Amino acid sequence: MDRDKAVEVKSVSKHFGTYQALKSVSFDIGENEFFTMLGPSGCGKTTLLRMLAGFESPDQGSILLHGREVTQIPPHKRRVNTVFQSYALFPHMTLEQNVAYGLENLGWERAKIRARTGEMLERVHMSAMxxxxxxxxxxxxxxxxxxxxxxxxxxEILLLDEPLSALDLKLRQAMRDELRNLQRDTGITFVFVTHDQEEALDMSDRIAVLGAGEVQQIGTPAQIYEEPVNRFVADFVGETNFLDVEVLDSREGQATIRTPLGTFGVPATGAAQKGRATLSIRPEKINLGDQAAGGITLAARVVNQNYMGGFTHYTLETGGVTLRASRRNASRQGDLVATGADVTIGFLPGSARVLAS
Structure with a gap:
């Protein structure tokens, strides 16, 4: 996706005492992009967001906003705003007064403030209140x-620090749509921080997965989910099955591997060299019963099932290996495969991925 650069993070490192929160992190964010920093607690994502806002400074490296070095520029002189998890509204003010407050501090004319406040409350469907x-x-x-x-x-840039985490499930889902629509309507660059993989996959143009203070992978939601570059990304984003395997041959993005389930060829990352490696297979890629046609097929036994309404999770045993599978319930509960049943399972080689151990 070709865009002008709204944000450039260049070799940024940060220590808090002896703890290194960020280790030479670099990435760009495009103009008008919905960009998400995703990772577990302590991975450095909030520290990066605070640096973009100007509340923290890097020990090393630099940050540019629209080509301008801002590392030493205070927050109030950056055209950046932040939505916090706590919302930070003034309880003694009306909604109009809350929205108008920042505009008054910027010295906007009264008529312009009134018009802009009304416009923004209308945009978020809060005019009546x-x-x-x-x-x-x-x-x-x-x-x-x-x-x-x-x-x-x-x-020019809106920073969002886990703003949906305090909402219930249905409201979070509705607000995802509202946030994405707001970003598209306004054309403002959104930088979103979350530990919730579903939020990231649902809303983002691109995702940066962070772990241990480093960028593990940057890509579109589909790239992050379908083509993880290492075990950390595959494990953190979505559910997956991991198998210890041996790479017998690897070239041009393909590898021949020996596994407890047999020997076959699958896609591989560039890091997959001959020797020990890890095979990742997403549960939904494993088909059961009448759906297990083509590709690699195996005999298995269902040892557990969890009915979740629209889909069912299965725990399977095959060749001394335990696998998890997910099957969509297409018509009715009678589609379920019973616990204890012997069943054929299968997956396409292209749906598995070899990762470096």
């Missing part, structure tokens, strides 16, 4: 107001 105070709102409504306040000054 403009005279209420935050304490009279639900979590989702407060989230919308926090977004309106952050977007009102027309920032």
């Amino acid at each position: 403009a005279t209420r105070k935050p304490g009279q709102l639900s979590g989702g409504q407060r989230q919308r107001v926090a977004l309106a306040r952050a977007l009102a000054p027309e920032p």
